[in-house]
């Protein structure tokens with residue numbers, strides 16, 4: 001697709017975004033299949049915004065690390081003492097891949113020629129470099145990538161000019177800070193690759209409209225559409241809440257929770273799209289989250305998990321919670337993967353939105369702001 005076609009697509013997104021919710025439509029289907037638009041999204045969104053890469057509990061001890069890609073950049077996220085640090089997963093010698101998966105290390109040793117870095121990225125050992133005239137290890141430390149923690153989530157930003165995370169999350173923090181997600185602990189989760197465009201997965205997670213039918217055997221039983229409170233989002237996020245019928249919930253609901261929650265928060269879920277690619281289903285006692293990494297126009301890695309207040313949760317309860325979210329994902333996944341096939345159809349047009357898709361409409365407006373101009 002040529003530059004002018006990307007311009008055409010962003011213009012069409014802007015056109016959709018210009019409508020009020022009452023006469024809003026979906027974005028054009030090509031938005032989910034265009035390689036050039038994905039390249040623009042990686043550049044203007046994933047390489048420029050704060051991207052969630054996981055929870056701090058994943059690296060609770062010094063030396064704990066995991067690897068992840070952001071906007072195609074391979075990274076290592078590591079705990080060095082009390083600090084979370086993020087480095088390129090690329091050796092300063094000859095681009096060796098420094099680490100795989102997750103684990104615990106005392107130092108970072110390149111598997112190729114064993115250049116060795118401290119957990120702070122300092123090059124502390126090299127072998128057989130005596131003949132390299134003027135070689136100074138300090139000139140070859142790993143550069144640190146910007147990272148910050150909000151509410152127990154780790155974020156990375158590849159853009160040194162981007163505003164601080166704290167500033168970007170300030171408004172949302174004012175709205176949900178009293179849930180104290182930083183006090184929750186991750187109890188389960190997984191990484192999966194779904195065959196769909198990343199935007200369809202954001203839209204699915206924050207779509208109140210699909211709950212009554214897609215999840216008719218699960219969450220609709222205790223969060224019927226009539227109990228959803230549509231709300232406006234704000235700077236960098238979409239937001240809505242759904243009150244629950246506690247008696248219809250499968251487990252002892254919403255306990256334990258933080259005493260700072262107000263009465264309405266204790267009786268409801270909050271659904272939040274933290275733009276661009278993190279989603280939260282926030283209950284009084286837990287958060288179900290997803291962080292996305294686009295792998296192609298029709299492939300996305302989702303890193304999902306559940307974090308709870310109950311730090312001493314027993315294995316059986318944790319397994320039950322994991323099974324519930326596996327079930328919900330199992331209800332969503334074939335549908336969003338099916339949509340990815342649908343957007344390629346010659347018959348695919350732009351559908352009208354229900355008012356219950358307001359968070360999708362806000363996402364379109366966010367995309368338009370980031371991609372236009």
Ligand code: FES
Pocket residue numbers: 091092093094095096110111112113114115
């Ligand atoms: S590439 Fe890492 S030590 Fe050579």
Ligand SMILES: [Fe+2]
Pocket residue numbers: 204205210214215328332
């Ligand atoms: Fe769903």
